[in-house]
Amino acid sequence: MHAGDLLAGSCESTGSVACVGLDPRPELIPDEIVRSAVAQTDDPRKQVAIAFETFMASILRAVAGHCAVVKPQAACYEAYGSVGWQVLERIVAEARRLGVPVILDAKRSDIGATAVHYRQGLLTSAPGLVDAQQLPGLGVDWITANPYLGGDSIEPLIGGPEEGKGVFVLVRTSNPGAEDFQDQVVGDGSLLKAVAAKVHEWGRGRQGASGFSDVGAVVGATWPAEAAELRAMLPKTLFLVPGFGAQGADASQAVAGCTDQGTGILVNSSRAILGAWQSATDADPVDAARAALDKMNQQLCAALP
Amino acid sequence: MHAGDLLAGSCESTGSVACVGLDPRPELIPDEIVRSAVAQTDDPRKQVAIAFETFMASILRAVAGHCAVVKPQAACYEAYGSVGWQVLERIVAEARRLGVPVILDAKRSDIGATAVHYRQGLLTSAPGLVDAQQLPGLGVDWITANPYLGGDSIEPLIGGPEEGKGVFVLVRTSNPGAEDFQDQVVGDGSLLKAVAAKVHEWGRGRQGASGFSDVGAVVGATWPAEAAELRAMLPKTLFLVPGFGAQGADASQAVAGCTDQGTGILVNSSRAILGAWQSATDADPVDAARAALDKMNQQLCAALP
Numbered sequence: 001m002h003a004g005d006l007l008a009g010s011c012e013s014t015g016s017v018a019c020v021g022l023d024p025r026p027e028l029i030p031d032e033i034v035r036s037a038v039a040q041t042d043d044p045r046k047q048v049a050i051a052f053e054t055f056m057a058s059i060l061r062a063v064a065g066h067c068a069v070v071k072p073q074a075a076c077y078e079a080y081g082s083v084g085w086q087v088l089e090r091i092v093a094e095a096r097r098l099g100v101p102v103i104l105d106a107k108r109s110d111i112g113a114t115a116v117h118y119r120q121g122l123l124t125s126a127p128g129l130v131d132a133q134q135l136p137g138l139g140v141d142w143i144t145a146n147p148y149l150g151g152d153s154i155e156p157l158i159g160g161p162e163e164g165k166g167v168f169v170l171v172r173t174s175n176p177g178a179e180d181f182q183d184q185v186v187g188d189g190s191l192l193k194a195v196a197a198k199v200h201e202w203g204r205g206r207q208g209a210s211g212f213s214d215v216g217a218v219v220g221a222t223w224p225a226e227a228a229e230l231r232a233m234l235p236k237t238l239f240l241v242p243g244f245g246a247q248g249a250d251a252s253q254a255v256a257g258c259t260d261q262g263t264g265i266l267v268n269s270s271r272a273i274l275g276a277w278q279s280a281t282d283a284d285p286v287d288a289a290r291a292a293l294d295k296m297n298q299q300l301c302a303a304l305p
Numbered sequence: 306m307h308a309g310d311l312l313a314g315s316c317e318s319t320g321s322v323a324c325v326g327l328d329p330r331p332e333l334i335p336d337e338i339v340r341s342a343v344a345q346t347d348d349p350r351k352q353v354a355i356a357f358e359t360f361m362a363s364i365l366r367a368v369a370g371h372c373a374v375v376k377p378q379a380a381c382y383e384a385y386g387s388v389g390w391q392v393l394e395r396i397v398a399e400a401r402r403l404g405v406p407v408i409l410d411a412k413r414s415d416i417g418a419t420a421v422h423y424r425q426g427l428l429t430s431a432p433g434l435v436d437a438q439q440l441p442g443l444g445v446d447w448i449t450a451n452p453y454l455g456g457d458s459i460e461p462l463i464g465g466p467e468e469g470k471g472v473f474v475l476v477r478t479s480n481p482g483a484e485d486f487q488d489q490v491v492g493d494g495s496l497l498k499a500v501a502a503k504v505h506e507w508g509r510g511r512q513g514a515s516g517f518s519d520v521g522a523v524v525g526a527t528w529p530a531e532a533a534e535l536r537a538m539l540p541k542t543l544f545l546v547p548g549f550g551a552q553g554a555d556a557s558q559a560v561a562g563c564t565d566q567g568t569g570i571l572v573n574s575s576r577a578i579l580g581a582w583q584s585a586t587d588a589d590p591v592d593a594a595r596a597a598l599d600k601m602n603q604q605l606c607a608a609l610p
Contacts, residue, residue: 023419026432034434044433045440075415075422079431081443082390089387107414109451110380111480114328117380126384127331128349129339135350138386146414148453148475150482170453175416177455184499186489191496194489 021270174220174243326575479525479548
């Protein structure tokens, strides 16, 4: 399925624009899962792997059908090397089994011939040694990518629309330091507007039946005025919106970049969902996560036009 | 050892400013290694892993002591998922055993709390589940990083100078598309100059005994006039210089960013070394790689002031 249609369709079928960030960190793992992992092995790296996989798989099962998409953060897994990557592979496989679309938040960037390898490993498949073998990669639906290297670093990540893969290009990130370069005055706009113009160019003619293309934009919830301006520039572009909740933006800010129909955005929350158990008085950690997602869905629905 | 001193010292002790790119790709693996890998297992992913590890380890042993540093390209390994990451781990371990400094070309970028995980996984160590355990990461000496997200995405990657780790920030990349954003006019300069000014700021007061700091800059060989301008702005900054050879720059262009003393640069070559066997008539592939490195060293030495 066309990658834009996949996400737009998932928003429709789940009635949610939420993206659940699957960002495991030791301090977010509930005590019971920690105890169980430690009881299973003395190897501290395997303990982390067991705990991450157990918790993320439970979260996945709890949120499947109630969010539009999930988004593992590559860095959380990469922190534990190849063992962490194995966990990521299992979590993505579980999401696929559950029919939940997956964005890998990897923010990759490299020159053309090398960008191809990221595409192979994360979205599609990589060549074997002989006989034109193709070895399936992680197989996520979308990745995030950093545009600093320019068009010939992004274009190799974008395949044929029929492949059903998409790329969210960083336009406006949610962190305070985003101002350092993204706000630099360029022409009669800013660097981030120059990047947005390129996102428009890269996505041109690539819309699916939903009207959205498979080249998306990351537009932080912490800059709502800009989100509305970017929507005017990019009417056919899906926005991945980080920065809701723990990073400080409220629901009305998070949906500032939606279309007039209230579509075209995917609002991410990670810590507020995974760590909901830490401020819940008695709830099961997975129930607490689901309750946090339900509340987020209500807030976003109320804020959407 | 201070990360700047590590690389400056390695240039001195080896008499080379060369950086050998350890970028395995199926089409670069010599036939004999392919045959051997295929004979050892029917699993095509393991075949790739065996072939990559065999060839990269042979190259490492051939170039150790004759180049300043090696630079695995993360994407080439990540293309094969966790199995590829295992190969990367073994190759970095082998480089450390041989005493060859390692730059991981990962071009990572993320907001602060997440950038910390990249630092943990690639440069230092990540926390275990309990008891303040620390699980060693890949343990390379330097990584490359993309500045688009701004200062609070780079600063978490930079630790105390006593930790002996360094970060090369992308300033001017070697690809043609680098013009798209890096050349945008910003103030009375360009975006890449604005990034260079930040590199100067991030590295201030962080020089080792060699005079070089542990915050470096990627400055493509394909833009020699700019390399000289950037050197004037960044006298204490090590430049990692991609783009020599296969990407089109000659030796005089590649060294354009060195200091008056002919120091401060590390010139990368990947394909021209790993794939040298493909144009050598009868040489052993590893001998051909070593010969290509020796020739590169001669060319660079002749071009240095």
